[in-house]
Amino acid sequence: MSDLINREKIDVLQAKIAAAENIVVCSHKHPDGDAVGCLLSFANFLSDKTKAKYILPNQLPDYLAWLNKSSDIIIAENDIAYAAKCIKEADLLIAVDFNDPMRLASLAESFTASEAFKIAIDHHPMGDYRYDLVFNDLDVSSASEIVYILLSQLNHRKINRYVAEAVYAGIVTDTGSLSYSCNNPSTYNVMAEIMKFGLDGAAIHNLLYNNFPLKRTRLLGYILDKKLVVRNDLSISYYVLTHKELEEFDYEEGMLSNVINYALNIRGVQMAASFVEHEEGVIRMSFRSRGDVCVNTMSSKYFNGGGHKNASGATSMQDVDTLVNLYISVANEYIL
Numbered sequence: 001m002s003d004l005i006n007r008e009k010i011d012v013l014q015a016k017i018a019a020a021e022n023i024v025v026c027s028h029k030h031p032d033g034d035a036v037g038c039l040l041s042f043a044n045f046l047s048d049k050t051k052a053k054y055i056l057p058n059q060l061p062d063y064l065a066w067l068n069k070s071s072d073i074i075i076a077e078n079d080i081a082y083a084a085k086c087i088k089e090a091d092l093l094i095a096v097d098f099n100d101p102m103r104l105a106s107l108a109e110s111f112t113a114s115e116a117f118k119i120a121i122d123h124h125p126m127g128d129y130r131y132d133l134v135f136n137d138l139d140v141s142s143a144s145e146i147v148y149i150l151l152s153q154l155n156h157r158k159i160n161r162y163v164a165e166a167v168y169a170g171i172v173t174d175t176g177s178l179s180y181s182c183n184n185p186s187t188y189n190v191m192a193e194i195m196k197f198g199l200d201g202a203a204i205h206n207l208l209y210n211n212f213p214l215k216r217t218r219l220l221g222y223i224l225d226k227k228l229v230v231r232n233d234l235s236i237s238y239y240v241l242t243h244k245e246l247e248e249f250d251y252e253e254g255m256l257s258n259v260i261n262y263a264l265n266i267r268g269v270q271m272a273a274s275f276v277e278h279e280e281g282v283i284r285m286s287f288r289s290r291g292d293v294c295v296n297t298m299s300s301k302y303f304n305g306g307g308h309k310n311a312s313g314a315t316s317m318q319d320v321d322t323l324v325n326l327y328i329s330v331a332n333e334y335i336l
């Protein structure tokens with residue numbers, strides 16, 4: 001935690017934000033609640049900085065659209081030239097909830113080419129890319145929690161209800177409503193502080209989780225009934241979804257959020273995987289595990305991916321059967 005309350009680094013952050021003409025805060029492709037929570041914490045905190053811009057490579061999921069200023073976020077896939085121009089003109093780039101520029105997808109090149117001062121705020125292990133300033137803590141629930149800790153040191157008076165809601169959304173979505181990555185007392189201190197802004201936890205929970213389109217429920221039913229494979233002999237489970245199946249269910253971003261947890265919460269299962277062909281020929285994998293089963297080491301060793309100990313992912317253009325067979329064959333290296 002000391003890294004997050006290092007006065008020298010906070011002073012640099014403060015000075016850079018104060019001096020910057022054009023700030024860009026950006027996060028990763030397929031943004032989740034933490035990515036969007038970080039962006040909108042900054043957006044609602046820096047509301048007087050009219051030149052600050054908030055960029056995501058692609059659309060944020062529907063269940064986060066209620067957050068204040070969500071419509072201010074620039075979605076690069078809608079206008080890649082404009083998003084790239086914003087990054088090019090920026091003199092301060094803040095990367096939140098990721099640190100590998102590749103996760104910016106079509107914006108990665110603009111990001112790495114920029115000579116702006118670059119800051120990473122993240123709770124994933126740091127990769128090789130060099131930032132000018134790093135706030136990284138693997139023991140914190142979410143990047144949104146780190147952002148809150150930083151912003152409250154920059155100017156506690158500027159924390160408002162909208163910042164609090166964004167932080168709250170980031171923490172609860174990144175911890176499965178405080179069911180994992182949630183053993184750090186700091187998380188509860190931050191939760192206690194943001195609740196003072198009058199947040200309605202139940203109402204937010206409804207907006208985040210009880211607000212799915214019917215087609216998502218149908219897709220979930222289909223996966224659980226027809227697609228889910230459980231290998232009791234290996235203590236693993238998985239499912240595969242083809243592009244055609246996604247089209248049949250009129251898939252939109254966010255419809256598969258948390259679905260993998262159903263594959264993990266079966267008695268005896270220690271590790272779950274999903275293989276989803278979001279774009280034709282491109283398989284996006286998600287891995288989840290319980291306790292000390294480390295899916296991030298499996299993901300990086302065999303699938304060129306990364307992430308957290310109990311939640312990680314990877315992308316591949318290999319044949320899906322090859323990937324599934326690889327998963328099945330290496331599982332016993334990780335199962336306890």
Ligand SMILES: [Mn+2]
Pocket residue numbers: 034035097123142143174
């Ligand atoms: Mn996160």
